[in-house]
Amino acid sequence: MNLCFKIKLLSAATLFALALTLFAPAGLGMGPISLHKKSIPAITYKNISPPYKDYEYFQNRKIVPFEYRASSFSLVNAWWLAEASTLVYADEAYVRPRFREAGLNRVVFFNRSGTQCFIASNSRFAIVAFRGSEIWNKDEGFDLGQMIADFMTDIDIRLSDWVQGGKVHMGFKVALDSVWDDMLPEIKRLRDQDVLIWVTGHSLGAALATLAADRLPNVQGLYTFGSPRVGDEEYQKRFEPKAFRVVNGKDIVTDVPSKDPYRHVGEYIFIDQKGRIHTRPPVTEKSDDASCDTNSNASGNAGEVQKSDSALYIPDWIRDHVPVLYSIYLWNKVVESLTGCEIPKMTQTAAATTEPAASEPEANASPGTPVDLDNPLSGTEWRLVEFQSMNDTIGTVKPEDPSLFTMRLNSDGPVNMRLDCNSASGTWISEPGDDGSSGRFEFGALAATRAMCPPPNLDEHILTQARYIRSYLLRGCLLYTSDAADEVVPV
Numbered sequence: 001m002n003l004c005f006k007i008k009l010l011s012a013a014t015l016f017a018l019a020l021t022l023f024a025p026a027g028l029g030m031g032p033i034s035l036h037k038k039s040i041p042a043i044t045y046k047n048i049s050p051p052y053k054d055y056e057y058f059q060n061r062k063i064v065p066f067e068y069r070a071s072s073f074s075l076v077n078a079w080w081l082a083e084a085s086t087l088v089y090a091d092e093a094y095v096r097p098r099f100r101e102a103g104l105n106r107v108v109f110f111n112r113s114g115t116q117c118f119i120a121s122n123s124r125f126a127i128v129a130f131r132g133s134e135i136w137n138k139d140e141g142f143d144l145g146q147m148i149a150d151f152m153t154d155i156d157i158r159l160s161d162w163v164q165g166g167k168v169h170m171g172f173k174v175a176l177d178s179v180w181d182d183m184l185p186e187i188k189r190l191r192d193q194d195v196l197i198w199v200t201g202h203s204l205g206a207a208l209a210t211l212a213a214d215r216l217p218n219v220q221g222l223y224t225f226g227s228p229r230v231g232d233e234e235y236q237k238r239f240e241p242k243a244f245r246v247v248n249g250k251d252i253v254t255d256v257p258s259k260d261p262y263r264h265v266g267e268y269i270f271i272d273q274k275g276r277i278h279t280r281p282p283v284t285e286k287s288d289d290a291s292c293d294t295n296s297n298a299s300g301n302a303g304e305v306q307k308s309d310s311a312l313y314i315p316d317w318i319r320d321h322v323p324v325l326y327s328i329y330l331w332n333k334v335v336e337s338l339t340g341c342e343i344p345k346m347t348q349t350a351a352a353t354t355e356p357a358a359s360e361p362e363a364n365a366s367p368g369t370p371v372d373l374d375n376p377l378s379g380t381e382w383r384l385v386e387f388q389s390m391n392d393t394i395g396t397v398k399p400e401d402p403s404l405f406t407m408r409l410n411s412d413g414p415v416n417m418r419l420d421c422n423s424a425s426g427t428w429i430s431e432p433g434d435d436g437s438s439g440r441f442e443f444g445a446l447a448a449t450r451a452m453c454p455p456p457n458l459d460e461h462i463l464t465q466a467r468y469i470r471s472y473l474l475r476g477c478l479l480y481t482s483d484a485a486d487e488v489v490p491v
Contacts, residue, residue: 035060037332040275043319050089052324057083058102064334067403068125068196070221073244073267073279075337079330081127081200081223082246086323088118088129088205095120108186113178115208117201119186124400125196125220128183128212132203132226132323159232159261164214166235169228169257172207180215187216196220199241202323203227203253206245210265213241222266225326226251229262236263244269248329249320271329377430377441377472379411382479384458387465399458415443419459424448430472441472441481 038059041047058080067074087095092109095118099107104120104127116131159167190197199222201209206227213222222243231239243266247254254264270278319325384405387397399405399420408416409428417424427444443466453459465483473480 035063035335035338037335038328040325040328043314043322043325045314048314048319048322050086050323051091051094052086053090053094055086055324055327057087057098059331061102064338065402066125067401068198068220069401069403071242073269075277075330075334077198077221078223078244078246078269079327079334081129081198082202082225082323082327082330084120084127084129085132085200085202085205085223085225086327088116088131088201089323092118110179110182112182113175115175115179117179117183117205117208119183119190121190121195123193123195125198126190128197128199128209130201130205130208130212132201132205162211162214162231162235165238166231166233167261168211168231168235169207169262172204172211172230175204176208176211176215180212198223200224201227202326203321210243213243214239224266225323226253226321227264228253228256229259229264231263231265232261233263236265239265241266243267246271246326246330248326249273250317251320252317253321271326275329275332277330277333375430375432377409377479379409381406381408383407384462387458387461397458397461400456405458405462415446417446417448417462419448419453419462420457421451421453422449422459424463438471438473440470442470443467 061080064076064079066080067077070077087098090098092107095109096107099105099120102120104122106122107118107120109118110116118129120127120129158170160170160173162168162173187197197216197219199209199213199216199219201207202225206224207230209222209224210227210230213219219241222241223246224243225246226248227245245254245264245266246269248271267279272278383402384399384407385402386399404418404420406418409430410416413427413429415426415428424446425448426446429440429442429444431440433439446463446466448459448463468483469481471482473482
């Protein structure tokens with residue numbers, strides 16, 4: 001599975017990153033990528049329980065912005081939502097500034113009968129995160145009332161009718177109902193403003209998130225971490241939200257309640273003992289998952305047990321459930337995908353059969369010089385990341401959603417672009433240099449649709465600057481394209 005690639009442009013250049021992958025980072029400066037993995041902590045009885053206030057949430061968030069329009073599995077979104085699912089264990093005063101730094105300025109908290117969640121939002125997307133069970137809060141001391149409330153929720157495994165269809169865990173349903181009416185006004189406000197809603201949670205929070213996503217119409221996506229089973233087989237078959245269920249190693253919570261009659265929902269994403277991510281792990285026994293035939297406990301993370309400072313042992317099936325581990329493993333995979341990737345090429349067959357979409361006009365220019373398949377750019381597809389001008393009054397311009405801007409360099413000479421609300425087509429020519437990583441690059445005439453896009457709109461800027469591009473530099477997963485002149489109008 002290709003995880004990510006990115007591109008960068010020089011001067012008033014256009015930055016594109018590979019659209020064949022899951023995401024494209026933005027906001028990188030000149031030079032190599034500066035990203036670092038986080039160490040995997042030894043889990044002890046001192047750090048097994050949230051909140052984690054010495055943890056850096058949403059690290060390098062400007063480099064890997066949330067892909068709020070994504071419809072398939074996104075590694076970046078998995079990491080973002082794992083961060084939110086871990087952060088929800090902290091208090092309101094700590095949570096607000098973390099989300100402000102991440103670009104979500106409005107945070108609304110809900111807390112009733114032991115069920116806690118928040119909705120963090122901006123003008124484009126919202127994250128609804130539910131808190132999981134906790135034995136104690138390190139900032140508040142041992143909370144017997146909260147522990148009893150969570151315990152009563154977890155053990156009430158009776159099946160209850162679910163209005164959407166099927167039957168669900170009684171304790172989870174009651175917990176969600178307790179806070180649901182309080183949440184509805186904020187949900188309605190977001191719907192009225194066409195804000196895309198994402199739902200997430202860890203442990204008990206994952207179960208509540210699953211039910212909430214099923215109740216809410218047109219949820220953009222659901223990501224859960226260490227989720228227990230929520231409903232019966234009928235519920236599983238009827239479940240409609242686009243959901244991804246992330247499991248770390250031997251996380252014990254993912255095996256309860258019993259799969260007779262309970263079932264998991266969503267696409268199964270597994271993190272193995274080496275931090276590798278699998279969408280279809282090795283088959284060990286018949287799974288109750290609707291999406292695959294695997295067991296969530298196919299393998300565990302490094303070490304069967306972890307020794308604590310008190311000389312007691314924490315079994316791996318308890319350790320693997322710790323919420324911050326989900327965040328760290330996913331972040332490290334994001335770093336790997338950014339710094340260690342290779343550029344995939346479309347096959348000759350796929351490239352040769354590529355046609356512009358019906359809405360795209362045909363270019364007036366004659367076809368450009370046919371491109372040799374040995375050309376490193378031939379048959380590749382890219383995603384816009386940023387413009388960078390040598391004019392300080394313009395500086396760097398980034399699209400709010402890089403996934404909306406893609407460019408396909410077909411192997412037989414045509415280029416197809418998808419812009420914010422327009423599309424364009426034309427030709428391209430490239431002559432690689434002796435080193436194969438740089439050379440001449442330019443576009444022929446480009447013809448585009450002329451829809452009026454809401455501001456901020458980069459469509460005209462892209463089409464204007466494309467005519468000046470004359471060279472490229474391919475460095476690892478980065479593509480630098482440079483203009484012959486810096487004739488840019490401020491955007």
